[in-house]
Amino acid sequence: YLVFQKTNTNNLPPGNMGLPYIGESLQFLNTGRKGHPEKFIFDSVAKYSSNVFKTSILAEPVVVVCGATANKFLFSNENKLVQAWWPNSVNKIFNSTTQTPSKEESKKIRKMLPNFLKPEALMRYIDMMDSIAQQHFQSGWENKEQVTVFPLVKRYTFSVACKLFLSIQDPKHVAKFADPFNYVTSGIISIPINLPGTSFNKGIKASNQIRKELLAIIEQRKIDLANKPTHDDNHDILSHMLVATDDNGQHMTDLDIADKILGLLVAGHDTASSAITFIIKFLSELPHIYNLVLKEQMEIAKSKKPGELLNWDDIQKMKYSWNVACEVMRLAPPVQGAFREAINDFVFSGFSIPKGWKLYWSTHSTHRNPECFPEPEKFDPTRFEGTGPVPYTFVPFGGGSRMCPGKEYARLVILVFMHNVIKRFNWEKLLANEKIIVDPFPIPAKGLPVRLIPHKA
């Protein structure tokens, strides 16, 4: 027994715990802010000649695990060996009642979301997404020579989320509500030091402002529900949350609902905006791919009657476009990776992982690995044809029981946008080598300004 204990503690993965408290957080965050979030991980893998290494980030001991085997191990041991864990910065920004463990939080939201986010439910919203996209293009793109893509795309994804989650569609209300979200995003993965001026501090302030606005919306909705129980808005996520009960028959509190919707609005619009912005970027760099997407989308556009909105069948025809979107998310994954917590001592890949330590899996560790994707730097949407990539190698949405519940929603928002942009325009980047910043989602530093070239009538 003693021998086992000794081996156990001696057998931690190789790695460097860095400075007290700060650990290697700065290396971890700064490579992202410099546009190469994978660098810290790839450098460490090379330095220790190991796909598993220990470090300390965001004030926690963390074991970073790389590769398809590691992904499979984490994704299939959910609630057996590992469980949900988010850094303190995430918990403080998203939970006003910080005492609830994230596992319980995640279960609650997991139970509620499928009703909304399953394909059968989302089918009903495709025409609504298309009509929001059309208004968006009329007001933000048409008759403009140049646009800055990222802020515009954010306006589109945020408008869709506001309509679907909260039935808010007045553009003025949407715009006012959108501003503080920019601060929440960079506060999410930050060093949790709450001093004036830090990203974390700005994130907390912004999240409080949004929560206040959400509480006002909830209050109003309760009044509306009492007055008009059969109103149209009763189909949105807010109404579902107001009537949902847990196993003990308890309703969610208003604050709980505000927290959940805040989380969904961030998870649901910043990630998709990053993906769409990179789709626009790659398509401007790859004219042959642009032409193939154009062909697919124009066939769909031509099959529609004037004024007819997109429907589920049209989305199913967008196969090549989705392969392009997947290839973009392979090379520029919106989410860099996610954390877990070891709920028991266990051994992975010959190394001991102590109970309570955190683990981190990274999308890049497989997405850019030549063993998983030959010639990984090459943009090639045909990788997704046929049976597609080997399981656990293409993981922009994670995997297993914690796979992103918004995956199908994201697919629809992205495809509806691709249809609307490509049937109107071609475009050229205005900056040749625009820097990329990852904080925590990747975006071009200047928002991707492009010159628009409308198709000839």
Ligand code: HEM
């Ligand atoms: C391109 C868009 C998106 C990408 C790449 C993405 C990716 C991810 C990833 C990698 C995770 C973490 C999985 C893990 O912990 O292992 C996640 C979790 C999550 N996503 Fe998404 N996501 C996207 C869009 C959305 C949308 C549109 C929604 C909501 C409508 C959403 C809601 C969530 C939620 C609630 C979780 C937490 C699930 C849990 O803790 O069990 N995501 N997403």
